[in-house]
Amino acid sequence: MTISESALQVRLRAITHEAQSILSFELVPLDRNESLPAFSAGAHIDIQLSSGLSRSYSLLNDPQESHRYCIGVNKDLKSRGGSKQMHEKLRPGDILTVSHPKNLFPMNESASFNVFIAGGIGITPLLSMMARSKALGIPWRLHYATRTRAHAGFLDVIASYEGQNGVEIHLNFDQEPGGQMLNLNELIAKMPTGAHVYACGPVPLLEAYEKATAALPPESVHREYFSSIDVPANEGGYSVSLARRHQTIQIIPGQTLLEGLIAAGVEPPYSCQQGVCGTCEVKVLEGIPDHRDLVLTDSEKAANDRMMVCCSGSRSASLVLDL
Ligand code: FES
Structure with missing residues (x-):
């Protein structure tokens, strides 16, 4: 995982028991006189965990607050490791690397209700x-x-x-x-x-x-x-040209596009690997993706000009990506 492009360091100030299997985490700037980057209602941050995993969590506090980010984490019994680590390994005082806030769930601020x-x-x-x-x-x-x-x-x-x-x-x-x-x-x-x-x-x-x-x-x-409803595309059998690198790779059966990219030494930012966080979005220059994510709207998917490479594959024999 990589969240380095927009990484911030924060201190875990407090962990609070909120309900059965739910903890909240309050994250503050290392220098308490500084402010954290602003966020809008519905935004999330990606948190880098020591195991190398990254997980996305919604910010739950008032967007007017600039002195802290608050998140809630449910210890999911089906967890792939993220929520378990958050619950069991983190301690107040820990320094964590997080992404800048991103918002894939924005609120319409001119609604009447x-x-x-x-x-x-x-x-x-x-x-x-x-x-x-x-x-x-x-x-x-x-x-x-x-x-x-x-x-x-x-x-x-x-x-x-x-x-x-x-x-x-x-x-x-x-x-x-x-x-x-x-x-x-x-x-x-x-x-x-x-x-x-x-x-x-x-x-x-x-x-x-x-x-x-x-x-x-x-x-x-x-x-x-919070989690995918579709299985990731791993049928393989298509080629991917990386326009900036002038390189073409083959995605083989059993491999996701992201796995193929990583195997070829190309690692775009990614986090959830379930098509729900939007971190791995890549521009599509040619070809027709097989969209499996829950981030893009139907009309955005129909435009075929971007895709989530963690879960989506290709309907055409080849794709050209802006990588
Ligand atoms: S890594 Fe989250 S949508 Fe691909």
């Missing part, structure tokens, strides 16, 4: 959007679903908005007595006209959300995935 739908740790980018909505005077409604109350992080932050004008909070604990799954069709049908809706959470929630919002204007529907 926002609806936020969070599943589990998917609450994190929406917390920064709640703070930003408050600063902009945009009324909002939150639907926050977790298995039980004990699994729900950041309830104290959410409770601090309780009773404020223009704020509606709905908590949903589906495995508690009498609990049930969020009824997405119903809550989408109840959205005020002209509202924007934002969802973040596990894949099944987001797949149901995509269906429930299919009839809404696409510009008002926003979502961010």
Whole structure:
């Protein structure tokens, strides 16, 4: 992984238990008199871990804050190592290398109303959007679903908005007595006209959300995935010309494009390797990618002028990349 182009060093100031399997991490500048680069609601940073892994985490604090970045990390039992390391290896005082903030889940700041739908740790980018909505005077409604109350992080932050004008909070604990799954069709049908809706959470929630919002204007529907829903393209059998290097490589069956590039000594920046963080985006100069990511919109994919090389492959016999 590489995040060197935009690397920052920060100090881990505090680790806080937020809920069952969820910790939050507060990162501050090495020199407390300095400010961190600004971020917008919905942004994330990539964190370089000592094992060489890099992982992306949403910033959950108020974007008006410049003295810290706060992230929440769920210890995922299916973790490929990132969340386990974050939970088990990091200690307050550690110095970490992180990327500058990037935003693939931006908030429309001229909306008349926002609806936020969070599943589990998917609450994190929406917390920064709640703070930003408050600063902009945009009324909002939150639907926050977790298995039980004990699994729900950041309830104290959410409770601090309780009773404020223009704020509606709905908590949903589906495995508690009498609990049930969020009824997405119903809550989408109840959205005020002209509202924007934002969802973040596990894949099944987001797949149901995509269906429930299919009839809404696409510009008002926003979502961010944490993990892939597609398998990476590793069928191989195509060639890739690297325009800047004047080099052509073959991607063989069983190999992803990123693996082929690394084997050839070319290492573009990458992080999640699941097509969800956008770090590995490369310009396509010729050819038709087989898009497997969750970063590009359908129209961006149709343009075929860029691709995520960690998971996407090629539909044409060859690709020419701006590498
Ligand atoms: S590395 Fe995250 S999208 Fe490719």
